[in-house]
Amino acid sequence: MASNPPAPAAPFVPSQRDNETFGYGGYRTDEGPWEEWNPTEDSVRPNRGRHRVSKQRGGGLARSSTVLGVGVIAAVGAGGMASANTGKPPVSISVPDLPNVGSVFGETPSPAKGSPTALSSVGVTSSETAQGTKDAGEVLRDRIMAQAESQRVQVDSKVQYATEASLSKQVDDAAAKAEKAAAAKAAAAKKKAEAEAKKKAEAAKLAELATQYRLPVASYTITGTFGQAGSLWSSGYHTGLDFAAPTGTLIKAIHSGTVTEAGWAGSYGYRTILTLDDGTELWFCHQSSIGVSVGQKVATGDVIGRVGATGNVTGAHLHLEVHPGGQADGIDPMAWLRSKGLTP
Incomplete structure (x- = not known):
């Protein structure tokens, strides 16, 4: 590998300096003398890889200003x-x-553009x-007032809803109470009307029966009733209803029927038994005379005999007994006559 021979030394002249020397200000004459350095192969290592020193470019101050402006905006x-x-x-x-560059150096600034x-x-x-532009306190006050107004509206709405619900409930309760009272009143009126109708129907029935039934004698006095206790009666109590009347008073048929017995009956004296269509037997006792015979049909009001004092008696009277269905024991003749619309 060839080596570079050393460069010949050049005379040092202070006035002949390279203008691209890095530094600030001018050169000083009191410095030096300087020896020029010539790199050699031994002193300079070849540049390899990517570790290279880039040359500083101009305009660094302008780029720094731009970065500063972007930072301010950010x-x-x-x-x-x-x-x-x-x-x-x-x-x-x-x-x-900001004033332009010309204003710094005393130049007249140009009119500003933009808004x-x-x-x-x-x-x-x-x-x-x-x-x-409002104060923070005013903003907070406005928010509190708005929230309070919203809450007041909500409270008013709830109160109004509760009031309406209460009024509606009161109206419903009053309506239900009135309806219940009306229903009870109507039921009572209906019951009363039914009772009155029943009473009228019973009265009408009795009136109709009264036309079909009649008392056995016209002029009389009640001297003995059903169930009276005493030694005068062999059973120990009175078994019929006594109509006291003068001897010979006419005895008439209480209702239409058939004569099933007519004659002497011991303690009953002369007795006539009239059997009605429903099977009820009417006993007419103590007669002085009998005016009908067995098997004879009679109608309401027909004469069947006369009042007397035959049998076990203390005076002239008609002893009447009622035996439903022909049974041996009789019932109260007073109640039976009243059920037929008659009042002894």
């Missing part, structure tokens, strides 16, 4: 985003127009701008 934008993220109203930031609007106010409405 800071302003970040501040805007921070204020937007925190929910606080935007703060208007105005950046005055004096603050950078932070771009895209913001007038109401938002006005909101941003």
Whole structure:
């Protein structure tokens, strides 16, 4: 490998200096003498790989200024985003127009171009701008007042709803109570009407029966009733109803029927038994005379005999007994006559 021979030494002349020497200001004459350095193969290592020293380019100050400007704009934008993220109203930031380079050196500045609007106010409405100029306390007060108004409206709505619900419930309760009272009144009126109708129907029935039934004697006095206790009766109690009347008073048929017995009956004296169509037997006792015979059909009001004092008696009277279905034991003749519309 060939080597570079050393360069011949050149005479040093201070006035002949390279203009591209790195430094600030002019050269000093008190420095030196300087010896020129000539690199050789031994002193200079070949450049290999990517480790190379790039030459410094001009305009470094301009690039630094550009970076500074971008940083300012980024800071302003970040501040805007921070204020937007925190929910606080935007703060208007105005950046005055800087004088141009000519004004620094005393030149007359050219008229400013563009709008004096603050950078932070771009895209913001007038109401938002006005909101941003308010004091933080006023903004907080406005928010509290708005929230209080909203809560007041909600409370008023709830109170109104509760009042309407209460009134509706009262109306429903009153309507239900009135309906219940009306139903009870209607039921009572219906029951009363039914009772009155039943009473009228019973009265009509009795009136109709009264035309079909009649008392056995016209003029009488009740001297003995059913069930009276005493030694005068062989059974120990009275088994019929006594109509006291003068001897010979006419005895008439209470209802239409058939004569099934007519003659002497011991303690009953002369007795006539009239059997009605429903099987009920009517016993007419103590007669002085009998005016019908067995098997004879009689109608209501027909004469069947006369009042007397035959048999076991203390005076003239008609002893009447009622035996439903022909049974041996009789029932109260007073109640039976009343059931037929008759009042002894």
